[in-house]
Amino acid sequence: MSGAAGAADADEADGHAAAWSAEDDWTDEALRLLRDLRAPHRRKRAGQVAYVLYCVLLLLVVWGALPSLGLFLQASMGADYTGYGSGLLAALPSGACALGVGCLLLGARDALWRGPVVPPRESVDWLLAQPVRVGRVLRPWLWITSSVSAAAGVLAAAIGMVALGLTCRVGLPAAFGWCLVGAVGLPLLAVALGMAVEHGPRVAAWTRRLTPYATVVFLALVAQCGLAVGGHRVGWLERIELWSGPWGWAGLAALSPTRAAVPGGPVAAGLLVVVVAAAVTAARRAAGTLPLATVRQRSRTATGVMTALLTVELRTARQVASGAAGGGRPARFRLPAPRRAWLAVPWRDALALLRTPGRLGRALVHAALATLAAVVAAGAHGGTAVAATAVALAFAYGAVAQVLEPARLETDDTRRGSWSPYPYRWLMLRHAILPGALALLGACAVCGVTLWLGAGARAFLAPAAVPPLVAAGLVNACRGATKQHLLLSPAQSPTGSMGPVLFLLWYAAGSLTAIVAMVLPFTLALRHGTAGSVVTAAVMAAVLAAALLRWTVDRAKSLTA
The missing domain is CATH 1.20.5 (Single alpha-helices involved in coiled-coils or other helix-helix interfaces)
Incomplete structure (x- = not known):
């Protein structure tokens, strides 16, 4: 069916060009x-x-x-701000590569559902159906996207100029000029890459396949940047990364006016300019040959996402975008049907996760970031330790939330649970079995690794944090219909309307409650690392989990009342 639909779309695009002549x-x-x-x-x-x-x-x-x-x-x-110069120069090689890879990855992923060329619905539904040259209609939208990306690059170059001028005493014109090469070149290259993804189904398919590997490379570069700031640099690896592609050439150009300049910086800047010019030229040509079916589909998707955002239906917007990007896939193997009735819900949840393996990958990424933030919190003091612990808990919740998607799907339409012999509130609690088991398995792995590295009793905080975070995810899943009226609340504060704050408190009530309640005991446990402080944090986490599960039951009752 999909092949027939693709052939029909191609025939439609070809027929549009053949239906009228130059006259x-x-x-x-x-x-x-x-x-x-x-x-x-x-x-x-x-x-x-x-x-x-x-x-x-x-x-x-x-x-x-x-x-x-x-x-x-x-x-x-x-x-004197030059004391920060050594750290900035140490972070610049791997940090610039990370920013470059992240920029290109963001441009490619955005093009899977939207793309750099998305005209409004009236142009797609009316103007493109007339005997007009498609390029004249579509190319202006490519230039608009390119101009916005270039403006963001100019701002990034200005930030780099200020940083290098203050910490490395580099002349401002030189710093701005060298930073501008990569800061503008990489966003334009990302736009051209997005144009290739939007234009070619094969490029889009390869983007989906390579996204996990590119994400791992990005995170590895971020970790390397943090290690470099801490004094653990690997010079030969940084040289390879800087010369490996356009993402590194931008870093070579930015280093050129500093005392840490690498030989060949002007050559790398020239190569980047040539590659960007060629890519933008190819994108301009491709913009005039986009299949009309593709343009219509993406325009309608973008309109649906914008409509959902304007009505504050954030989950709907995410579902529309992810559905258009084609993230799901058939499971490669089948799970045997369970022989016990109580395993039916975990079995269905496992099938749902197997069809969206990207969620498991994103959960691992969030878990790794949570571990890094916890390591920072263990060595920090005062407000920095509290902030780092809050960040660690937020990333840990993000990891758990990735595997709680089946529970959120259950609450999108309560009629989906009509098959279940259980009351709806108990059905929602059963959706915590598989996410809780997976999260505990990952937390135990983190606990074992950190114990081996000498974390001591602190390592047991990872499994202790799982129950309240899973319960918090269930609370958020049972939030019900969006309460837009909270945004229009008459409540005021010295800084303005309290409406957005009230909406945020309702929308993320479970996760905010869990993080606020856990941040202080977990900060103390990470700082001191004694068995008593860890046991106290674990007991408080267990009590919090019970309270949040009770809250889940009350919210689930209200959904079916």
Whole structure:
């Protein structure tokens, strides 16, 4: 069926080009008519864009330009920031590679469901159905995406200029110019890569296959950057990474004006400019040959996501985007049917996770980040330790939330549970069996590794955190219909309306409650590492888990009331 649909789409795209000749070309007339009809809307839209640009510029001046100017004034009066220079230069090689890989990965993944060329629905449904040249309609949207990406790159180059100027005493024009090569080149390269994904189904398929490996590479580069700041650099590996591709050439260019310059920096900058120019040229050509069926599908997906976001249906927006990206796949092997009735729900949950293996990968990534943050918290003091513990708990909740998707699917439509002989509230609790088992298995693995590395009693905090986090995920899963009215709450605070805060407190009630309740006992246990502090944290986590499960039961009752 999918092959037949693809053939039909291809025939439709080919038929569009063959249905009219050059004598029937009404491109100029159609665009002129559309421009006249939309003149009032365009003036209104221009005012909205100008207001947004004004707000962005105001924020950049207040939070960026003025503080930077103050730092340079302090430096001119004797303040010394060069002590941070060695750490910045140590982090720059692997950090620049990580940013480059992340930028390209983000551009490719975005193009799986949206892409750099997404005209509005009226252009897709009406204008592209007329005898017009497709390139004249689609290429302006490519230039808009490229311009926004380049503007973000200019801002990143300005940040790099300030950092190098303060910490390494590099001339500002030189720092800005060398940083600009990679800061603008990589976003434009990401746009061109997104154009290739949007244009070619094979490129999109390879993007899905390579995403897990690219994510692992990105995380490895981030970890290497942290180790480099801590004084554990691997010079030969950094040289290989810097010369491995465009993601490293940007780092070579940024290092060129500093005392840590690597030979060949100008050559790398030239190579990056040539590659970006070739990629943008290829993207321009591809924009004029996009299949109309692809453009229609992506435009409707983008409209659906925007509609869901405007109505604050965040889960719906995520489901629409992930569905269009095609993340699911058939399971490669079948689980045998359970012989005991109580295993039916875990069996269904396991089948759901096997069809979305990306969730298990993202859970591992979140677990690794949680472990790193906990290691930072164990060696920090005061507010830094509390913040690092909160980050660790947040990442740990993210790992658990990835495997709780079957429970959230159950609450999207309560009629899905009509097959179950259990009351709905007990059905929801049974959805905690498989996520809890998987999370405990992973936590025990983390516990064993950290014990081997000498963490002591702190290692047992990992399995102790699992029950309350799983229970918190069930609380969030049973939140019910979105309460948009909270955003319009009349409650006020010295900083403005309390509506967004109230909505956030409702939307993430379970996870926020768990993190706030666990952060202090877990911080003390990580800092001191004594058996008593760890036991106290574990007992508090168990009590919290029981309270959250009770909350889940109450919320599940309200869903079917």
